[in-house]
Each structure stands twice: as C-alpha cells, then as structure tokens.
Amino acid sequence: METCDTATHARIAEHAYRIRRYALQMGEVQGQGYVGQALGYADVLATAYCHAMNFKPEDPEWEGRDRFLLSHGHYAIAHYAALIEAGILPEEELETYGSDDSRLPMSGMATYTPGMEISGGSLGQGLPIAVGIALGLRLKGNPAFVYNSMSDGELDEGSTWEAALGAAHHGLANLICLVDINNQQADGPSSKVMGFEPLADKWAAFGWHVQRVNGNDLPAVIAAFDAARQLPDARPRVILVDTLMGKGVPFLETREKNHFIRVDPPEWQQAIEILDQAQGAAR
Amino acid sequence: MNATTKPRLKTSAMIASIASEGQRVKAAPFGHALVELARQRPEIVGLTADLAKYTDLHLFAQACPERFFQMGMAEQLLMASAGGMAKEGFVPFATTYAVFGTRRAFDFVHQVIAEENLNVKMCCALPGLTTGYGPSHQAAEDLALVRAIPGMTIVDPCDALDTEQAVPAIAAHKGPVYMRLLRGNVPLVLDEYDYKFELGKAKMLRDGRDVLVISSGILTMRALEVAKALQADSVDVGVLHVPTIKPLDTATIIAEASRSGRLVVVAENHTVIGGLGEAVATALLTAGITPPFRQIALPDAFLDAGALPTLHDRYGISTEAMIQTIKGWLG
Incomplete structure (x- = not known):
C-alpha cells in the first residue's frame, strides 16, 4: 500500500487534532458523551472530510456531493466536530450540543442538522440505506460516492448483512463502508458480546473489496481511502479501521473501557491542554 | 345449503384470487396501473423482496427493467434501500407481503422512511385475512401497526378499480404511503357505482x-x-x-x-x-x-x-x- 506524502499527513493530522478538540469541547458542555469514540475515530473523519470527500460547505445538499451516512448516530459528537472542521456547521454552535432546541442533538438526525444525511442510531440501518442511495446515484449517472460509517456493534445486526449481500449483488462500486472497530459495545468488549472475527474474511466472502488498517495510523487511513476510491472494480468497498478509544489523550486511552468513558469535570480542560501541547510539539 | 353436504374446501381455494366464483375480475390492476404511470413518470422505480411475481410487480419489471431492483428475501434492506432511493429523488414502489412489510421491517419503515417523510410507496399484498396459510402470512394487524406511525398515509382499496385509481394518486402524494395490495385476478365492483378514488x-x-x-x-x-x-x-x-x-x-x-x-x-x-x-x-x-x-x-x-x-x-x-x-x- 502506498503511503501519503508528509505534507498531506501533516495537514490531515492538524484537522484530526481540531476534530478531537471540538469533540472535547462539546463533551464538556454535556458533561458526558461518546467522547472516547470521537477521539478514536477522529483520524478517519479527518481523512473523509478533509481529504477524500467532495462537497461544498456552503451548500450541504449540493447534488454532486459525496454522501456520508452516520449509521451509528451515537457518534454524532464526532460527526458534528468533523462538520465544523469541514465548514458545514459554525463553530459557535458547538456550545449548544445536546441542549433544548439545538440543531446538534445527542444522536444524529437528518431532520435536525445540515450535513447529516440520515437519522442514524437505530443501529444497522445505515448500510441498507446506503445501498438505495448508491443505486439511485448510479441510475442518475451521478459519479458521487456514498460512505456508510458504522460501528463494530452493528456487525451484530442482520440488516447489515442483508445490505452486504445486496451491495455485492448489485455491484455497487460507488459504496464505501467504514467500520469502526474499537471492540467496545454497550455490554462489554465486542468479542465477548458477539464475536465477529475473522472479519475481513467475512466481508470478502460476501463479495466486497476489503482493507483493514489501524484507524489511528493516518498515512494508512489516507492510503486506504485513496485505494477505495480509485479501485477499478465493480465491487463495493469496505475499510475496517481498528481504533483506540480515547486516542490522543493518554489518561483516557488507558482508562477502563466502557460504552461511555468516565470523564471528571476538571479533566475536560486537562484533555484539551494535552491535545494542544501534543499538536504544538508536532508542528 | 346444509353444512354436512358442503364439500370440504382446500387451503388452495382462493389463493390466487379473492374473487368468488363467477365474479367479474380484472387481472393485476396494480401492476398494469404502475406500468402506465411509469411511462409518464421516469422517477418511479420498483423494488421487491423476492415477491415480484406475487405482487404483480413483475409487469413493471418487464416493462422497465432498468428501474426494477430485486432486493432478495430481505425486507429490512427492501424498506431501507427504498428510503435511500427516495432520498435521491426517486419515487420507489416497494412490494412484499403485508406481514413482512409491517411486522418484520417495522423499525425500517418507522425510522428510515417515515421519520424523514420519504416518498416511498409500500404496496403490501395479503392484507388482513386474505390467505389461508395461518398467522405467518395473515396480516390481521397491519393497519394497527402502520396507523401508529406519524405522517403515514394508509390506503385500503376495495377492488380493481379502486386499486388502479389509487396508484397514480399515491404517487402524486408527497410522503410515505402504505397501500394494501390486491393482486392477481381482483374483483371489479365499484364500476357499478358513481365512484372515483380520491386520496x-x-x-x-x-x-x-x-x-x-x-x-x-x-x-x-x-x-x-x-x-x-x-x-x-x-x-x-x-x-x-x-x-x-x-x-x-x-x-x-x-x-x-x-x-x-x-x-x-x-x-x-x-x-x-x-x-x-x-x-x-x-x-x-x-x-x-x-x-x-x-x-x-x-x-x-x-x-x-x-x-x-x-x-x-x-x-x-x-x-x-x-x-x-x-x-x-x-x-
């Protein structure tokens, strides 16, 4: 696999840093949230929104845009951070996160937020919706891609595999599925809740082009996105990304893993300072 | 007629049609009406979950093969992908049996289609008690389920005339529709009355x-x-x-x-x-x-x-x- 150039790496790393920072700021507003997942997934979102995808920030419904479906609506905090970084949402709005009448509800919904393509959160719905969007784009002759972003917990849902069959059957080369493997579900580690390995083999057996990368290894993530987009192949593509919850904030990386990572009130600012120092040193 | 002299009927009686013996019928009113409408409206697409032949959607599939999508025996995928196509500006007609369209795919109808007010027309055969296969196929509660979904428009046609007139009407309506589908040789009754379907x-x-x-x-x-x-x-x-x-x-x-x-x-x-x-x-x-x-x-x-x-x-x-x-x- 080719790796990206140093300048691209540095640019996307800067975006990922800011996505992490926005997520922590929103977490502090609510005093909780899926911030562990957001920190873990920030490199993938930065690559999607600041490297791979076509869109117009001032026109979130532009017909030519690549569609990004947040199937795991719980990751809204991460997605809002990416939408802010992409210029689709204003930064000032993050302080309304999860509040009454906010456009940024705790679980992502298409009817609330510009740039939010679907109402996720009822897990296992994003990929079958993506199949319909991909069929629709192809029928219109629209060359845009549809990305479905999902969690590893959604691998338990039967509808995910209905859609995996359907996407391969219909040869949906314009469909890219991202699976965030942080090995953490509501009731514990995914391997204990409902084991899904060998995962790459499963997707390959369903007829997909499969890549599995460390989702916090930015050059690898960037190269995987590039490969998925450039592949001259009639198969749908899946990128399996292994991520570390809390990535970028060592005291959260090592904290006992739960669906929610516990963050005490003074720790939000401490976490932001750690991110700032690390990024300052990287520059 | 005395009950003891009645011939014992088999489950196959009235399986292909709910028409009684000698009743006037019209063949596949839904399928023919959809083909007719699709000629004028290129944004109409058809999807099914391995039941094209049994919902009269095969007529659309033959007439407009490039706009027909077979989703396999996967009703969650059927409803969600129909929602996805509606998001891209199409008017999907999704067909299956009423038990599967409501009971099995309920959350996909509720969350994907209805919550975003997507323009999907769910046309579901064997509504209520119109099959003798038992509860696995009898959708005795389909209306109760879909009535509880906000914004859902629900149509229960009487006969072939009602069905063929309802097709363009539900397509013209912007938003999700659940229509009970009468398939095969459908009784023709309402032409004897001064009647026109109006949504x-x-x-x-x-x-x-x-x-x-x-x-x-x-x-x-x-x-x-x-x-x-x-x-x-x-x-x-x-x-x-x-x-x-x-x-x-x-x-x-x-x-x-x-x-x-x-x-x-x-x-x-x-x-x-x-x-x-x-x-x-x-x-x-x-x-x-x-x-x-x-x-x-x-x-x-x-x-x-x-x-x-x-x-x-x-x-x-x-x-x-x-x-x-x-x-x-x-x-």
Missing part, C-alpha cells in the same frame, strides 16, 4: 335508512352484497366506503353517522384492535356523536389456517356471516 376521501356508495356500514378494503365489496341481500328483507343499508384509513375523512364519517335512527357498523378486514373501527369510534366519540355502534372485524386471536371461504365464514367477514350478524343486531 383522503370517504365516499357514500349507496344510501340507506336503517343501517350505515362504514367499511374499507374488500369488506366494502361484501357490504354492498349485504346491502343488496337485505333489501329483500326490507332492511335499508347504506355503505360508506373509506379507502383512506389515514388521514381519516372524519368530516364525512361524522356527517353520515350523525343522521339519527341508523345502526352504525364498521366493517374491516382487520383485527378489532387498532384499525378502522377504533379510528371511527374515536372520531365519533370525540365529536360527541353516539349512535348505536358495532364492529365487524377479525377477532383478537391468532387465526386458523384453512380455506379462505371457510375462514371468512368462521370469523364473520363473509357476506352470509355479515348478513346474519347484522340481522341479529337489528333483532
């Missing part, structure tokens, strides 16, 4: 002084037969056909039920719970209208397997059973 409108098919039957779907066909039969006994039965279950034409229903001296009977091919009967009762009570009120509907039970004519008799929705029931109420 959201209840229509008086015939007036009557003694009884007002408020009905939808195939029970309107039965109610009209009941009305003709009871004429011989000097019982005057009016029939108000309510093909749109939601939004309900409460103005017409209240106006007709307000006329004094009539027994009001709501007749539906659906469980007594959550269908037209309860919807009408709520509308009348809320308006302070309290006529004598009865329901003809399926019981709150898992229904038997068997031949449809037998089952319709057993559960009181055959023409003969309805006649006896109404006579009993009139005393």
